[in-house]
Amino acid sequence: MAAPVVIESISHWNSTLRSAKQEKKTIFVDFFATWCGPCSAIAPVFEHLAAEFSNAVFLKVDVDKLQPIAQKYKVTAMPTFYTIKEEGPVDSVQGADRSALRDMVAKHAIRPSTVNHPPLPEKAEKLKVDGNTAFAEGDFVQAFLCYSRALDVAPGSAVLLVNRAHTLMKMVKMEGTTKADRNKYRRKALEDCLVAVPQDDGKWAKAWLRLAEASLLSAEEESIEEFPIHKRAMKRKERIAGAEEALKAAIEHSEGKIKEGACTS
Incomplete structure (x- = not known):
């Protein structure tokens, strides 16, 4: 079962985004804090979505540990969720709103295809x-x-x-x-x-x-x-x-x- 990737450093963030974009995958990011009660409450929803939409990349960023990333995306409240595509951020949800989070992921992601393409030479x-x-x-x-x-x-x-x-x-x-x-x-x-x-x-x-x-x-x-x-x-x-x-x-x-x-x- 796919699980969100916890980002450990700025270089980890950069390499993960680069890889996801090269693979043409939509990226969903959970900006959270360990002391944030709503963040903990909605975390299982984010994990479930990662399993359901395994063609996308789901990331978790601790805003206290990785402040430069949080600042870049102007995160002012936790949790904040971002959708990132090849052109950059395209959507976001602020707060532990389960319905809004699911709607955002469903809007920008696609379930794994049942089509199996033959391998290329x-x-x-x-x-x-x-x-x-x-x-x-x-x-x-x-x-x-x-x-x-x-x-x-x-x-x-x-x-x-x-x-x-x-x-x-x-x-x-x-x-x-x-x-x-x-x-x-x-x-x-x-x-x-x-x-x-x-x-x-x-x-x-x-x-x-x-x-x-x-x-x-x-x-x-x-x-x-x-x-x-x-x-x-x-x-x-x-x-x-x-x-x-x-x-x-x-x-x-x-x-x-x-x-x-x-x-x-």
Whole structure:
């Protein structure tokens, strides 16, 4: 059974966050104090959530022992819970509110998938890891190249296709990207998702979530401008509807617990 990791030092904190982000996992942090009664009362709830949502990383930080970390996250009351993703903190709960804590975790996490992907060939796996590292560092072009090379070795891999699609969607937002390239990245991301979704009997929630995101990107105004004016409204409506259907499938195949902005695999 998964259990929260108790952070012992600042270097332990940094290495644990770095590793979790490289593995594209959502991080939940319990900022507590040993003398805090409410902290002790809610601790079993946090432990239960760690076991239930074992695809995420659950950490405990003693605010007295590790004051610099608590100060960085502006912790002023205990317990305080944070959700951290690749872009940084995205949500928090202050106080021993069991319902609010569970709601926050359910909003940002996903239960372990029942889908078992076949192992990648050694070379493809190494390239995937290199791509994950580049993605975590914000080097999306390098990540794209790594995933593409991995797909040369393992064509049709749903994991690699979904990772590359996620990267392409990040590339759409890169500063200095031309409109032509943004639209190219949107199309390619959508294509990758459409190939990935039918695999695993169409039961992989993350593939459906990426398809929803790619469909919404393809519904943006500058993407729709590729069509004749009289068809644009219809195309936008079709793509938004496609995104809604994909999101419904993602929720269905994750037992209703879908992670917002789910990261690469």
